[in-house]
Amino acid sequence: xxxxxxxxxxxxxxxxDERFIIKDGDFVVLQRGDVYKAVQIQKKRKxxxxxxxxxxxxxxxxxxxxxxxxxxxxxxxxxxxxxxxIPAEVKESGMDNRNIVDDGRSQKLTRDDIETxxxxxLKGQEIVQQLVENSTTFRDKTEFAxxxxxxxxxxxxxxxxxxxxxxTRILALMYHGREPGKICHLRYDTLAQMLTLGNIHAGSKxxxxxxxxxxxxxxxxxxxxxxxxxxxxxxxxxxTRAATDSFGFPEHFHRTLHExxxxxxKALLAGTLSPDxxxxxxxxxxxxxxxxxxxxxxxxxxxxxRKERDAEDSSPEGMESSSVEPEDRDKEERERxxxxxxQEKKVKMExxxxxxxxxxxxxxxxxxxxxxxASRFHPCPVLLTLLRFVAxxxxxxxxxxxxxxxxxxxxxxxEQGGVINLRLSETWLRHYQVLPNRTHPVLLMSGxxxxxxxxxxxxxxxxxxxxxxAEEPAPKRIKLQETVA
Amino acid sequence: MSFVxxxxxxxxxxxxxxxxxxxxxxxxxxxxxxxxxxRYGVIRHSTDLIGRRYGxxxxxxxxxxxxxxxPTPELWTLNLPHRTQIxxxxxxxxxxxxxELKPGSVVCESGTGSGSLSHAMLRTIAPTGHLYTVEFHQxxxxxxxxxxxxxxxxHLVTVLxxxxxxxxxxxxxxxxxxxxxxxxxxxxxxxxxxxxxxxxGRLCSFSPCIExxxxxxxxxxxxxxxxxxxxxxxxxLYDVRAxxxxxxxxxxxxxxxxxxxxxxxxxxxxxxxxxxTCRTAIAPREMAGHTGYLTFASKSLV
Numbered sequence: 148x149x150x151x152x153x154x155x156x157x158x159x160x161x162x163x164d165e166r167f168i169i170k171d172g173d174f175v176v177l178q179r180g181d182v183y184k185a186v187q188i189q190k191k192r193k194x195x196x197x198x199x200x201x202x203x204x205x206x207x208x209x210x211x212x213x214x215x216x217x218x219x220x221x222x223x224x225x226x227x228x229x230x231x232x233i234p235a236e237v238k239e240s241g242m243d244n245r246n247i248v249d250d251g252r253s254q255k256l257t258r259d260d261i262e263t264x265x266x267x268x269l270k271g272q273e274i275v276q277q278l279v280e281n282s283t284t285f286r287d288k289t290e291f292a293x294x295x296x297x298x299x300x301x302x303x304x305x306x307x308x309x310x311x312x313x314x315t316r317i318l319a320l321m322y323h324g325r326e327p328g329k330i331c332h333l334r335y336d337t338l339a340q341m342l343t344l345g346n347i348h349a350g351s352k353x354x355x356x357x358x359x360x361x362x363x364x365x366x367x368x369x370x371x372x373x374x375x376x377x378x379x380x381x382x383x384x385x386x387t388r389a390a391t392d393s394f395g396f397p398e399h400f401h402r403t404l405h406e407x408x409x410x411x412x413k414a415l416l417a418g419t420l421s422p423d424x425x426x427x428x429x430x431x432x433x434x435x436x437x438x439x440x441x442x443x444x445x446x447x448x449x450x451x452x453r454k455e456r457d458a459e460d461s462s463p464e465g466m467e468s469s470s471v472e473p474e475d476r477d478k479e480e481r482e483r484x485x486x487x488x489x490q491e492k493k494v495k496m497e498x499x500x501x502x503x504x505x506x507x508x509x510x511x512x513x514x515x516x517x518x519x520x521a522s523r524f525h526p527c528p529v530l531l532t533l534l535r536f537v538a539x540x541x542x543x544x545x546x547x548x549x550x551x552x553x554x555x556x557x558x559x560x561x562e563q564g565g566v567i568n569l570r571l572s573e574t575w576l577r578h579y580q581v582l583p584n585r586t587h588p589v590l591l592m593s594g595x596x597x598x599x600x601x602x603x604x605x606x607x608x609x610x611x612x613x614x615x616x617a618e619e620p621a622p623k624r625i626k627l628q629e630t631v632a
Numbered sequence: 633m634s635f636v637x638x639x640x641x642x643x644x645x646x647x648x649x650x651x652x653x654x655x656x657x658x659x660x661x662x663x664x665x666x667x668x669x670x671r672y673g674v675i676r677h678s679t680d681l682i683g684r685r686y687g688x689x690x691x692x693x694x695x696x697x698x699x700x701x702x703p704t705p706e707l708w709t710l711n712l713p714h715r716t717q718i719x720x721x722x723x724x725x726x727x728x729x730x731x732e733l734k735p736g737s738v739v740c741e742s743g744t745g746s747g748s749l750s751h752a753m754l755r756t757i758a759p760t761g762h763l764y765t766v767e768f769h770q771x772x773x774x775x776x777x778x779x780x781x782x783x784x785x786x787h788l789v790t791v792l793x794x795x796x797x798x799x800x801x802x803x804x805x806x807x808x809x810x811x812x813x814x815x816x817x818x819x820x821x822x823x824x825x826x827x828x829x830x831x832x833g834r835l836c837s838f839s840p841c842i843e844x845x846x847x848x849x850x851x852x853x854x855x856x857x858x859x860x861x862x863x864x865x866x867x868x869l870y871d872v873r874a875x876x877x878x879x880x881x882x883x884x885x886x887x888x889x890x891x892x893x894x895x896x897x898x899x900x901x902x903x904x905x906x907x908x909t910c911r912t913a914i915a916p917r918e919m920a921g922h923t924g925y926l927t928f929a930s931k932s933l934v
Binding site: 343 | 636637638640651685686687688689699700701702704705706721722724725726728729730732734735736752755756758759760829831832842845846849850860861862863864865866867868869870872911912913925927930932933
């Protein structure tokens with residue numbers, strides 16, 4: 148694993164610029180204003196974003212962070228230079244709004260007029276200019292109000308799309324804004340806390356259990372940089388990794404990723420995990436249910452193609468003899484195909500068995516360096532069970548959308564022991580508008596971002612070492628301190 | 633041990649964190665033959681620490697015990713000797729994510745201060761990244777250098793003793809991210825921009841005062857930075873405790889009454905309950921209401 152990582156590091160040294168260039172097949176994030184969407188660059192494939200259809204072909208070869216406009220026909224036009232701001236028509240502006248009456252009639256252009264302008268090919272900026280010129284109240288507005296008006300119209304009519312390189316920051320923002328239900332309403336700053344409190348870093352062995360479409364898993368993997376290992380525990384048939392795909396990790400990252408089914412955890416802990424049971428899982432788990440991104444769909448269809456090719460490659464040599472009748476030949480075809488399928492299945496089962504063994508081996512040592520949990524399941528049983536795989540003096544972090552289940556966890560952990568520095572917390576987040584003489588917190592604020600329970604494991608087993616002395620007074624003292632918590 | 637890599641056993645030369653109880657910890661340097669006093673007695677490094685597993689319970693000479701923890705940047709932040717006001721995990725976590733730090737990232741930072749954020753960043757960018765940290769106070773720069781060496785992370789960091797506003801970060805075109813926590817960040821924006829990679833990068837400026845934020849945002853816009861965003865994040869801690877709420881006494885039930893009337897809150901089976909216990913999360917009386925405003929921006933070639 149180190150050799151591969153060293154290779155990648157060396158590659159990155161020489162190809163530093165490459166990382167900044169958009170390539171065909173890359174996973175990217177489209178941005179327009181505050182709206183984000185994760186897609187995969189596929190030439191000649193139409194993408195829909197913010198009510199527009201277009202092709203991403205022209206993005207290939209451009210730098211990440213480039214901005215584009217959608218031209219008629221659906222092609223992207225790169226915007227080479229930053230357009231100058233509309234020269235603030237500060238010739239005329241008012242002092243305040245005492246005489247401005249909002250009767251909805253100050254804009255002389257009708258919706259049809261604007262459509263006409265659009266059809267004539269006017270760019271967003273030009274349309275905004277037209278709106279300003281045709282507004283009877285514009286010159287009465289204060290300078291600030293004029294700026295605000297222009298900003299609002301720009302947001303509506305300017306069609307600037309930015310193509311970004313995916314990262315935890317961008318994907319967490321996207322999911323929280325777009326599909327919070329898919330990630331248990333985990334707000335991005337809460338995710339940030341989890342990664343730091345969990346001391347997620349390269350070279351460690353981390354256990355992750357999440358039902359956040361793979362976003363938390365991806366975030367952990369990004370912070371591990373392809374070093375160390377991640378074991379994803381999963382409920383049901385298979386792990387969900389739609390969001391993880393959107394990160395666009397290089398191939399070698401996936402060698403560090405393992406998965407293990409929850410339903411085999413008890414067997415593993417008891418030491419009764421038999422090789423026969425392994426591989427009995429359904430072959431293609433319900434990971435399919437979350438293929439809502441083109442990325443996911445493309446990944447699975449690519450898999451399908453690969454499977455078909457493999458099947459063809461592994462077909463046994465045909466026993467063709469030139470004197471076989473056509474009917475018999477058909478029958479032979481069918482038999483051969485059946486054999487191929489059975490062979491294919493066998494190969495797949497063996498692969499699954501091997502992977503399960505590998506994951507089990509990693510868990511068996513009960514020396515994981517950390518545990519990260521973020522799911523819709525009740526955190527108590529998850530935490531109490533999975534903590535058994537974690538080494539002493541290692542952090543763990545549990546996210547829950549609600550507080551009460553974590554309160555229960557806290558109490559149970561206090562009773563059970565084996566953990567210290569238990570902490571129940573949430574973070575409060577507020578954005579600011581910073582403009583000269585107009586600086587203030589933004590009006591709308593997130594109401595809540597979920598809760599985190601964190602702590603550190605310790606070895607509570609009565610270990611015999613050091614001088615043995617009568618311990619009555621002092622231990623009581625330390626115990627008292629802990630219960631006050 | 634290392635701040636950037638876990639190890640199982642305590643070794644000579646390690647920095648370990650001794651945990652005495654709720655909110656009571658301190659760091660120590662493990663040395664053969666050395667002894668450390670605690671309120672529970674003496675810890676003898678050679679017999680009690682070296683070779684033992686991190687996370688173990690260590691019994692001190694007076695009979696009480698402590699836990700020995702593997703250092704992490706978060707534990708270090710809570711236990712380091714303050715030479716300046718420091719950043720705590722809540723802000724650090726957001727900075728790390730918003731700057732998109734990860735293994736291999738090259739980061740420029742000023743001022744180094746007490747090294748709280750520095751340690752966290754080193755942990756995140758290891759093993760292939762690098763941190764260039766600038767501190768204009770000579771003793772602080774020297775202390776930071778010493779600490780990085782003791783903590784075995786010196787190969788990942790370069791400390792410069794100079795004024796970032798005048799002389800920049802000492803490097804150009806290499807940084808994926810720049811962090812500023814200085815009195816006049818707007819004076820360093822230009823240097824930050826040139827320290828960053830040509831193709832782009834992320835910037836963060838931390839300032840306690842809104843006036844500083846305003847000047848910094850203006851400077852960022854002037855220098856062509858985009859995605860300028862200012863936010864603040866606060867930590868809300870909860871105390872989990874069982875509380876007892878007494879039940880009111882409305883007087884005895886009228887035995888002749890046929891209709892239930894006032895519901896018996898104590899419950900049908902046990903008529904003499906005087907209190908109910910709830911397990912709940914209580915907010916502390918006071919909390920940190922402000923640390924600083926975090927301003928983020930992106931440098932883009934386009």
